[in-house]
Amino acid sequence: MSTMTFGRAINAGLRKALEDDPKVILLGEDIGKLGGVFRVTDGLQKDFGSHRVVDTPLAEAGIMGCAVGLAYRGYRPVVEIQFDGFIYPAFDQIVCQVAKLHYRTQGKVTMPITIRVPFGGGIGSPEHHSESPEAYFTHTSGLRVVAVSNPQDAYSMLRQAIASNDPVLYFEPKRRYHIKGEVTEHPEPGNGLALGSAQVVTRGGDITLVTYGPLVRTALDAATAAADDGVSVEVIDLRSLSPIDFDTVETSVRKTGRLVIAHEASQSGGLGAEIATTITERCFNYLEAPPVRITGFDIPYPPSKLESHHLPDLDRILDGVDRALGRQNSLSAWERDRDDH
Amino acid sequence: MSTMTFGRAINAGLRKALEDDPKVILLGEDIGKLGGVFRVTDGLQKDFGSHRVVDTPLAEAGIMGCAVGLAYRGYRPVVEIQFDGFIYPAFDQIVCQVAKLHYRTQGKVTMPITIRVPFGGGIGSPEHHSESPEAYFTHTSGLRVVAVSNPQDAYSMLRQAIASNDPVLYFEPKRRYHIKGEVTEHPEPGNGLALGSAQVVTRGGDITLVTYGPLVRTALDAATAAADDGVSVEVIDLRSLSPIDFDTVETSVRKTGRLVIAHEASQSGGLGAEIATTITERCFNYLEAPPVRITGFDIPYPPSKLESHHLPDLDRILDGVDRALGRQNSLSAWERDRDDH
Amino acid sequence: MLVDELSLSTGHDDLPDSEGDNFIQLIAPDGRRRENVEFDPWVLDVSDEQLASLYQDMVVIRRIDTEATYLQRQGELALWPPLLGQEAAQIGSGRALREDDFVFPSYRENGVAYCRGVNLGDIVRVWRGNAHSGWDPYELNMATPQVIIGAQSLHATGYAMGIKNDDSDAVALTYFGDGATSQGDVNEAMVFAASFQVPVIFFCQNNQWAISEPVGLQARVHISSRAPGFGIPSIRVDGNDVLAVLAATRMAMHRARTGGGPTFIEAVTYRMGPHTTADDPTRYRDKAEMDQWAAKDPISRLEALLKSRGVLTPELELSVTAKADAVAREMREACINMPAPAPMDVFSHVYSEPNLALDTQKENYARYLQSFAADHVEGTNQ
Amino acid sequence: MLVDELSLSTGHDDLPDSEGDNFIQLIAPDGRRRENVEFDPWVLDVSDEQLASLYQDMVVIRRIDTEATYLQRQGELALWPPLLGQEAAQIGSGRALREDDFVFPSYRENGVAYCRGVNLGDIVRVWRGNAHSGWDPYELNMATPQVIIGAQSLHATGYAMGIKNDDSDAVALTYFGDGATSQGDVNEAMVFAASFQVPVIFFCQNNQWAISEPVGLQARVHISSRAPGFGIPSIRVDGNDVLAVLAATRMAMHRARTGGGPTFIEAVTYRMGPHTTADDPTRYRDKAEMDQWAAKDPISRLEALLKSRGVLTPELELSVTAKADAVAREMREACINMPAPAPMDVFSHVYSEPNLALDTQKENYARYLQSFAADHVEGTNQ
């Protein structure tokens, strides 16, 4: 066990995967000498060679299509998409090929491709550098989708993603790359943590707060703040976005009767809707209030000077907690007014 | 007013738009001499010339990117995507350009682009010809999304879509192209029907059934069948998928207390989740049962010999109605069993 | 010359010329053998017997095509994309391959699948609607039909990256049409192939049409001119001449096997039938054009050559016909007797690992299907 | 020759040569004027005075670049993509444009924006994070920075389709980098531009690098070789020679205006600075290379030419410096005093027409912001 940053933990996971399996091959833009724009692949090309850590031409469809071909040939490609907003040129190859080939070929061809995507906002970047496109992929059958929130999961789930015979979208919360944590570098990828499981990160009895990726830390802060206010929040880090570990969420909501979901992605059609709906299906008689979503607005990601308004933060999450608890919140006055009419 | 097929109504709408506004320009693969693979653009190139009805090279990103450039120049491009499954190469241009340019330029540049997409299954086609990708676009801020279900709406809403200064994804239920209906060819695009409004197509008091596109007809059949069984179903044709006319759905659910949503797209992250969640938020105290989703499964679209199993049909919708009503349904036995434990 | 001035034609209607000396031709349309110092060496070993065997292949795949078209008309297939007219392009290239080479086709390469030894029923499985793919790609070393135009060109390139990493001398060959050359994917494939110098062959069957769009809408210069600008040598070959196609493909194969990197081949041919059985080509092309190409039929010219050499004996004709009949019969039988997929198959192979969420949907659907049986029983009991 | 054999280099490291006679050069690195029968006619009208004005432009935009880099270091800008080294490419092409031509840039063409008459504060608005675009595209006839690599090339092509439909003789010009040539979009843009023969110019600033990737990774032959294979004539020009760039762009403009269709220009230049202020180029390129290119600096060579002609007087130097100072000052002031956007602006202009769903979110967020004020009041009342 050692202390390392988030970025370092991913680097360690990649290194281990490259060491363990000669079929693992990294593809991406600027991942070689530069070590990636976030330095996540730092030193890997030097140690494993440019045939294993491959700087590719600047074309995301090309990268993804070649990864498919490599997978056909028995390789396990790990693709880096430089920023969330640059995954769309590869969308066709992901949706029509990566996601469908196993189904198309009745299991004859596997697509053990890991697609690493630094995602989310909060780093003051220009357009297309702060997006949260996960819902496009969770709506795409044939893909697995995970989002990691801490160095240990970053390490372990990356190893599991690479070991998985299914394609995995692996979302890295870029604004958390610098946070540090203890990491045990398991010798084997499996090691207890299933790729599809959520994690209860703080226990609480009054309300369930579900989130993933960058907002897990925000949610923990919110739980602490709420505790000061006498509210006991159970925070669940979803970790796996497809499939979702609904059993864990259901167990919690049956206990608390109240649910808040937070994500940076836009609200309409975001993961919050799927979680709220499925939990309503499964816990209808236990819910004391409708699930509350605290999310990015239904707008393109705004200029960085305004991003703090778009991104759910501690206060907005607490406001949502108040709403779910039926306490005084930003909409109470308005709702009273409306109901009076 | 005259009787015409669905396909003919779209053709009439395109013709009127081409006549009324010299800035309207049609782009697509095989839309010229061939008149499109569904003959929807039949005769238009002959009458308006190959500079207005443009057969393009075979490249969807190219078509969409050129449409953006034409919009910059003041044109109102109407793009045909040959089949739903071929929209993904254009995804980047749609998500990063078409949807965002108005926001990016603070309103200086408008993107009055209409993207026509024949969508949905049920016609016995090979892979990629039967998809329902609407949720990718309803989760994309900056786009409007509509799905039409009958010749009159096909005509009127197409005119409105072309007249709109916002980009509109216009989904055409390809398996309904042959159905006939009365169509009034309004001289002006506006004419009462707002692009963003849902329509209650049958009134009923026991349960609300929300759907759109090809399943509207199936839902009407289901309502008729349910009526025989003493159940009064209110069918709502959503028509606008983004934004969704929640007021209409809310009014209905406040009355019925029960909601079933049906769509062909896969369940996880489909429109059903957004509708169920928002209606739960807005009608929590009126709901007698959790909203029920009857949708395609979380699988890639299956081979045509199996598509009838994937597509919600009358029986599956009725089963969902029974579930929402708490009547005997396919899961009752299992639920009883489960609850016994 | 610093400025590459091209003598561009002025409209889309004048298609790039597909006649005469601007491509490699070893057998003229009238069956005469034409000398070619550069390419003859690549087919020196082709004996009369082997020519006869290529002839048989072409007759057989034309028969497969005809039979499948019938099957579609009779409602046994949902759709069929004819290869009629493209027999030389498919057999000439398909027969140049080694077993360990890997093919990434579009949807039209059913003749190539035949070369790879596909079971005849497997050819039509997709078009009957029973499955999304007819065969195990690893059994034939050939991927199953790709519907997304051009996507497979990148798969071939990535596969070839793997070949190179493996230090193997196998080759990846991808087929696509003239229309596909407009897609970003095909162009990106050339970028990657050139950059990594991998053993991939881009085999473009320019059959003059992409559904209703003539090739001149996609490209105003020969399609073979595209690749050199990416640093990829290219060959323009008469795609209706099986010997020339064989020679060109062998040359490209050799280059790829010996570390010379990618090659682009444009095989100039013609789609004599409709785009698919759902298409009506009379809406967009005229009889004059079809007649012109009928005179260049790939099978008749080989027939003429074989006749002139005394190889095409009545016995050979008989045996070729018998073979074609047998193949057609076998395909028809396999097609008609193909077991329908089981309802619950819709859920199979979405993932290779367990997926709880999907399993729940599957179980619920099984309960739903059972509920009809149950209803019936309950009904009986009442 | 039917087979286009290319003498390919064998590794990525040997970049395509950017020296000598394989591009158009009118001013040598040492400032000597080189004769060129083909291109001299295009700049015959350029007087010493106009040369001096081009010189001033280049000095000014270098100064804009330096100032913006400072502003970034001082925390006034979030990021800045330097154009250092690319002044000749941007001024030579930017000054060839007519007012009614339309420019579709990448993110690096701030020098071109200057040519189009942009307000200086508007240049940095995006990089300060205040907005996604700094100016009204229709005021400058120039789109705002495009971040998605290559996407703008299609917009220019579509815009040019519009120009052609309008029977106008305006031209659309799009800028992109060497890296961008690998993207499908740029290649598809060439397909469409060639097919429709529209008045668009593809202006590629080959600055040798795409972040850390050398141009040899994207292309193993000259980038200018690509376009002819699409049926588009191309020109390879010394991008550090403002006169040659002007000549080449004018020639392409003329072709476009007179119905000759698209042209591709590769301007061979060098990104002397980092990719952006967030980049650390020492990780991937060495001093030797930088020194080599420093000797080809676009400004010093023009300085030398002007000196040799006696144009670069101390007075001129003074006035150019004064101009650069004034511009830098104005930009700095505008930057620092730029009003921050208002919180509720996040909701503005998502749609051009009313959108109920979004309006609700907006109203609720306004209530949320108010609730803090309300909390405060309530707190006071307690």
Ligand SMILES: Cc1ncc(C[n+]2csc(CCOP(=O)(O)OP(=O)(O)O)c2C)c(N)n1
């Ligand atoms: C991405 C995509 N866009 C559109 C289509 C519809 N489509 C199927 S075949 C075809 C024409 C292909 O022409 P070409 O590449 O010349 O191949 P050919 O059919 O002539 O063999 C088109 C447009 C598709 N399958 N995929």
Ligand SMILES: Cc1ncc(C[n+]2csc(CCOP(=O)(O)OP(=O)(O)O)c2C)c(N)n1
């Ligand atoms: C689609 C996409 N992929 C990746 C990026 C990240 N990115 C920004 S600039 C750049 C390099 C561009 O190089 P080049 O085209 O040569 O232009 P230059 O920066 O040298 O002017 C990359 C990879 C992006 N902006 N868009």
Ligand SMILES: [Mg+2]
């Ligand atoms: Mg073709």
Ligand SMILES: [Mg+2]
């Ligand atoms: Mg560059």
